[in-house]
Every structure is written in structure tokens, then in C-alpha cells.
Amino acid sequence: MSKSAGVVALAGNPNVGKTCIFNALTGMRQKVGNWPGVTVEKKEGVFVVDGREVMVVDLPGIYGLTPYSVDEKIARDFLLKEKPGAVVAVVDTTNLERNLYLVVELLELGANLVLDLNMIDRVEGQGVKINKEKLSRGLGGVPIVETAAHKGFGVEALKKVVLEAIQKGKREEFKVDYGSEAETAISELAHLLEGKVASLGFSPRWTAIKLLEGDPEVQELVKQQGGEEILKMARQLAVSLEKKLGSDPETFFAERRYGFIRGLVRQAVTATEKDLAARLTLSDRLDRILTSRVLGIPIFLLLMWLTFQLVFKLGAPIADGIDTFFGWLGESASSWLGSVGAPEWLASLVKDGVISGVGSVLVFLPNIMLLFLALSFLEDTGYMARAAFVMDRLMHTFGLHGKSFIPMLLGFGCNVPAIMATRTLESEKDRILTILVNPLMSCTARLPIYVLFAGAFFAEKYRGTVIFSLYLLGIILALLVAILFKNTLFKGAVAPFIMELPPYRLPSVKSLLLHMWERSRVFLIKAGTIIFTGVLLVWLLASLPLGVEYGSAESLVGKLGQVFAPLLKPAGFGEYQAAVALIFGILAKEIVVGTLGTLYGVGEEGLASVLPEHFDPASAYAFMVMSLIYIPCLATIATIKREAGWKWAAFAVAYSLVLGWVVAVIFYQILRHFWA
């Protein structure tokens, strides 16, 4: 075993290739968890260098250490409170000046910094030269590493430098010169802090600057330490500074930092900006077409439609193979159990419960992996952000924010990370509204239901379109619900939209596969845990009371279903099996299919042939509509509760149930006249 050397955090602006560095450093040795208390993804991994193990924590992308959104607050809290052994500041070297702002703030905070000039290959291609020695000297001797993480260049060197930095420990304090007037105020305040609030753990100088800037969190910390006098003093100093400087201290300090950075860049970087114009034309042309007023939305819809075609055309044959395998497995297992004299209930548990239940869900793994692959592709190429841009105006029409769009797109994958992604929205009203409509975006867990029913009731050439229509229905309903809520619950203007668009990139196959795997893994784990348990529960309730015919109307599950079945009759699926499937589907939507498989005692292939006895095309469509809309799954409800509070979670459950029932009934009552 290698000994642990310490923790390093990765910090940087959004879109600088931080995740790429993280993957290159840690390979597959990573785990995704949550930050304590909140549900933003926390990625951790380890790497080993010179026989020592270093733990890496990937922080959310931030522009500075002034927290505007939840993401930024988390990154800052981690740096302030956990005090990692070293911090790697990943910068996009093509945009050094802006990226250095965060670097300077990190240095002022006293972080033990390693500067990673990422995407160095692009800069070299542009004829830009960076004098690393001058840059390092200007930044107080910070070690500098050049990387091009997407090519794997410089990653080993980075590991070594990080280890050295951790072992060397703290560096001397880095100072930006703020000019005599501000410096006087800083040192006056720092002097006071030195005596009284030493236990804060930050340098007095940093604390003094933050107090002058009026940072609410640092003010609170000082107050807790009994520094009321100091706060009063800081306020007076800030007021008199503002008079002397002619601008408020926060802006003043930011400007001085920029001035410092500009000077440094001028010294250390020589640019022969030759082909800038030529280089930009391709991206410009792409942007003009993809975000154009006329073509933007049609292109987006076309891409979505192609995605679904790909997911189903390519996924179907693989899914068939898996299905055949589970069918065979179920038969062989039960005949083997019979031959060794196992009791009949055990054979039934294995075949009807476990294998047909879990199998009927796992069959959809290829579709789900392909969908995640397509979403990763759209995200990693940079198109997703353009889609948000294109949709901004449309979203405004419905009272949503342009940034609401990415969470909604991600909802096609899974609503849980999608709801977490709403944290980039600055306004609380916009955020809650986006969270509430998100479950209407049809996630992959609902896909098995569509694939099953579309396959059983519609001719092959219409299946893709039928499934696409459900996704479209989800979007339309989300927009209508948003406009309704915006005009009732969330009155007021939508916050202004500003978003950085990542450059177009052709993602590497490896990173795409990694991205896909990270997401598909969650599905597999779910299949092994929640879905497995849910299916067992259904099997048990379908077998009790003892001696009852499996899954019949007299079983417990049958009785439960019969209570709710009459309510569903107007929607065309008034049989108890459908009601039971929907009830257990709240645990996880995949269970709907698993439950039907268990209740009818057949696998997925069997299901397709059994279903026409219980549904007709109109009620099948209504059932899909119901599955799309009614009550979000448990994991989603829990996420809404954590993100927005239990009141909104309860509200989401209630409105979606009512909406689902109403829309399903409408569809059935209309469609049955045409498709009967």
C-alpha cells in the first residue's frame, strides 16, 4: 500500500478542461459523492506518484472567490474550511488574463498553489509565447506546469509537482499592492485582527481585505469571534476609502487585481496574433448557423430526432440479445431448481420474481447507454450550451430562463442530476420553477415503458415517432405548466441571462465513453438495488396470501390494485395490474415494466405478446402518457426536497398526479375513436 500524502483540490473557471485534467490524473479510480449538506456532485479520486498516494477533489467551476451561485459557494467553502494540502489552479491558457483573476484570489487566500497552464497546445499553435519564469516570479514563485490534458500531455509532470508542493507545505504570503491609501486601511485592520481574531485560520491581511470589500460571510465569521468592534472599524474605513478612491472598495480591489494581472501578462506573454481572424471563422460560421434565428430551433429538433432514431435503431438488436439471454436463464434456472428438488415457491421467486423482473429492466441498458452517449456528445462538443442560447427567447416566452434549458435537456437522461444542475441559476424563483417542471422531461427510466408499449402496439416504422411524440408531449407540458406557475406562483421578471459558451471541441472517444459510463453505472446500481427490491416486493405481495394463484386478483397485490383500478378506468387501463405497476413505479419508473413482467409472469418478449390481451393502442398510449407525467420517482422527490424543501416536493407530487390523470384521460377519450 502506498502512503497517503494529502489532498489536492482542482479549481478553475468553467470550461477550462478541469474535468479532463481530473480524469487524466485519476483514471478510473474515482468516485462521485455529494458535498456535505447539499447535493452538488463531488468528484474524488486518487493518483499515485513516487509511491505516494494523493487524493484529488474536483471543485465546481468558479470565476472568483465571491460566491454568487451555490456552486461557487461550495468551491469557496471547501477551500476556506477544508484547507487542502495543495490547490491546482487549472487555467485555459488561451484566455490567460481572465483566468488569472481566480489565481490571484487563490494566492491571496494563502492557498498552496500549483498553476496548471492547460490547453497549452492551442496557444502554441497561435504563435503565443509564455515566459514561465517571469510569470512564476510575478505570482510569488508559484510552480507552473504546462498541460494539454485531452492529449495526456504534461499529466505525469503535474503529478510530481503536486506531490512536491504538498510535501513542501505552505508558501510565504502573496501580496498585491493596492496603493498607499488602501494599504494603510488594510494594515490598520489587519493589526486589529491579529490580536483578537487569530483563530479564524486565515491571514489577517486576507481577512482585512474581505472585510473592506464587505464580504458577508467573512463579516459573519468575525462577528462570531466577538469582533463587533472590528466590524464597526472596518465599515468606517470602507466608507472613508470610498470617499478617497472615488469608487466602492469591492470594485476598487477588483480593478487593482486586474491591473496587476494585465501588467504581469504584458511582461510574461508575447503574442504575435497572426491568424486570429482565420482561426475564428470556423467557430463563427458554426455559431451563426447553429444559433441562427431561423434555423436554430429546427436544427435542434432535428438533432433530437436523430438522437432518438439512433438510440432505438442501434439499441434494438442488442436489447433482443439480452432478452433472449434472460429468457433462457429463467427457464434453465427454474428447471434446474426443479431437478434438485427445490420447493416450487423458490423456483417461482427466481424465475418470475428476480429474473423476469430485473431482466425486463436490464434489457433496456443498451438504449439507455446510447442515449447517455448521445447526450454526452452534445454536451462535450459544446452544442448543448448553444441550444440554451437558442432557446433563451422561447424560454422567456414561457417564463423560464435560458439557463433552465440545460437542466431540462439533462432531464432526458435522469431528473436527479438535472435538478441538481439548476444550481447554476442565480435567481431562486427561476430555480424552483425549473425544478418543478423538470420531472416532465422524460428520463431514461421511462424509456423501457415506451419501448415496450410502442413495440407491442405500433408498426415498426411508427415506433420511433410514437416515442418521440411522448418526449415532445413532455416538453410542451413543461412549458405550459411553467407559464401557468410563472403567472400565479412566481410572478416577477426573469433574471438576466448570461452564459459562457464553451468552444467547439471534438471530444475524444475515451472521454465520451467515460462520461457515458459514469451515468450508466447509476442505472446499473439502481437495477441491482431499488429495482431488485421493488420487484421482490411485488413478487411477495403477488404470492400472498399463501395458496393464492400467483399475481391473481385475489393476491394482496391484486387487492391493492383493485382499489385504484376504477380511478384509472376513464384512461383506458382499469385493470389492477396497470394500477399496481404505476404504484410501484413510484419507487423507480423502471419498476413499471418489471412489475408487469412479474404480474403476467413473463419476460419482456413475453410481455409484448401478452399486453394486447390487456390494452388496445389507445389505452397503451394513454398508459405511456400517464407514466410520463404522474408522480416523479422517489429519488427525484428526494432531490426536490433537498433542493427546494418538502413543500415544493409535495407540490410536485400533487400537481403531476392530477396533470397525469387528466392528460391520460383526454388522450384515451380522443384516441379511442380513431384507433379502436
Next chain:
Amino acid sequence: MFPLTASLPGARVRILQILGGRGMQQRLWHMGLRPGTELRVIANAGGGPVLVAANGETRFGLGWGMAQRILVEEVREAAAHE
């Protein structure tokens, strides 16, 4: 001086002033959009968001409301690099 929303695609402009509260100013600052920054207008469909490139290749999508509060002046080619 005119609002960013009034600029044409392909134009090079320089930010003169940002109208808005401290929070918004600071946010734009940190993203590298501040008085003096040069922008290339990539797309501006009118009524919708404006797409600009700043500081080399960084691209921003700005909502109509926000773009209207950014006042700019045209940069002539000769003066493009200070």
C-alpha cells in the same frame, strides 16, 4: 455610444459602460466583461439573445435584457489593438 443590442453581427465593439447594480457589474467583471473589453458580435437576431466573443475565443450568450444594459462603441479596424 449605443447598447450592444443595436450592434450588427460581425462588428467589433468596445464596452464603455455597464448599467446595472453592483451584483451584475461584479459578475460581468469576473467573467472578463468590463469597460474597455473588446467584443466581436457573432450573432444578434434582434429581440433575442446576443452572442459575442471576448478576449480571444471566449464566447458569451447574453440575454436581450442584459445586452441592452451594456453600452458600447464601434472599434475601427486600425484601432483594434489599442
